[in-house]
Amino acid sequence: MAIQSKTKNNFTTASIIIFFSVVSLIALMPFVFLTLSSFKPGVEMIRNGLSLQLDFENFSLTNYGYLLTDRDGVYMHWYKNSIIITALQTGGGLLLSSMVGYALALYRFKGRNLTFLLVLVVMMVPIEILLLPLYKLSITLKIINTYRGAFLPFLVSMTGIFFFRQYAIGLPKELMEAGRIDGCTEFGIFFKIMMPLMKPAYGAMTILLAMASWNSFVWPLIVMRDTAMQTLPVGLQTMLTPYGNNYNMLMSGAVVAVLPIMLVFLFNQKSFIAGMTAGSVKG
């Protein structure tokens, strides 16, 4: 009886493993096919779509060379823009959101509940409906085609505030009192004592904010009108018109844009998953 049920269990486990392997392969398929087709001439894509035929003899790295040289190296401009915007938006967003979240969690002041309520309201509203007024505002503020235009409207992250608030609630308040007795100002308490304690929260939020910024599409599409100022997702999207040798750069460009994230992910899977799912309510 016991042996029988063990064989049955092994069989169940085996079929579950096979099932999940197939599902995982499907999930990874786009990465495999994008990479494979990045070695093929771009014309292939227009003529045949993304095909299963793999003509290994015609594989070459020329598409990767185009990224450096084509259209005066416009791809490298996009890459630089994406890096700069992601760095500024992530750095600024971390500092400002953690300040707001920290104050909301650990200080009692008039308007605290209202402020937190407003954070939740902003979280509930799809930013897409604000695109037009923000576009008009950006023209007035003269931040169209600038780096600050690309991140300023979304610099203070509501998810970030929410997350830092939840995290800061659990910090030991006695340390604040101890800091005050030692003559620390409130700023000193935050920067010298509490900030280091929030390290795990900063880790998770770095990943969430950096991913959101690196992949963001709709707002940069609207605010970056000059080709040279575009970010990777916007720039690659504009290459979807099959003129010139756009398609040569399309696939290799996508691979090089996704690769850094994948590499970082493979070494920090746990913090990535924690960061990306940080929006869900904990505790």
Add this chain to the structure above:
Amino acid sequence: MAAGNKTMGATSIKGFITSRKVFPYIFILPFVLSFLIFFLYPIISTIEMSMQSIKGFDSIEFIGLKNYKNLFNRQFFNALSVTARYTFWTILILIPIPLVLANILNSHLTKGGNIFKSALFMPALTSVVMAGLFFKFAFAEQPTALINSIIVSLGGEPFRFLYTKTGAMLVLVLFCTWKWMGVNLIYYMSALKSIPAEIYESADIDGANSIQKFLKITVPSVRPTIIYVLTISVYGGFSMFAESFTLFNGARSPGDIGTTLVGYIYNQGINQNNFGLASAAGLVLLGLVLLINVIQLFLTGSFRKEA
């Protein structure tokens, strides 16, 4: 604000700024400014524009609710229908299936499950544009394209996915499923971990089978997570834009088969400078999202405080 007055007299300006009463206001200032400039002002400006006829920057005319009346047109209703169907199908798939998968992973593969978790999670890291390239060209109309070549080898006819109403919806829903399955799976898995094992053990003693255990124990226990996933799915479904923009290479699609509400707003506003009509459409979208979420929270009986 007024709370700082007492300290003011006694100490210097610096002491005032760094005092415990004033400090929190300085720290929430980034939010207040961002809220006023990049949220409240745009919202008011949208409401204002939705009641104006705007042609260029100089000729602005108040026209009351006429823009809202003009929304009763075929294009808008088509965009509404695309968005509603997309949201419906993505919810139908992405609420129950990840829960079942999470349940299986959790109860049968306690050790090896992490590899699958990571593999399923990777799509969420990819930008919509990059992933969209795969879906666009794998579902291309040529008989040699990935999906059509499979259909042909099984004896079928090549299908023009991105040129038909059903095909376009199918690709959009598959795209969404591919991208978010892993994230929802992880939400559910962390919720499942908090269910005490004793409940299942006592159900075993009572002779409950796995389906009964799933419906009677698992589903009620992870209800808060289901509601959370439902809320973000409604939000995500109604604000979908980038996926369609990439697949159809612009905010328009053949016969508008994949043009969403945000796509409609983009077309009217950014492409045609018809800011009034686009603003009205945006506010209708906002109203719909809030209404659906309120109804949904009401039906699931959870006007809980999230804080």
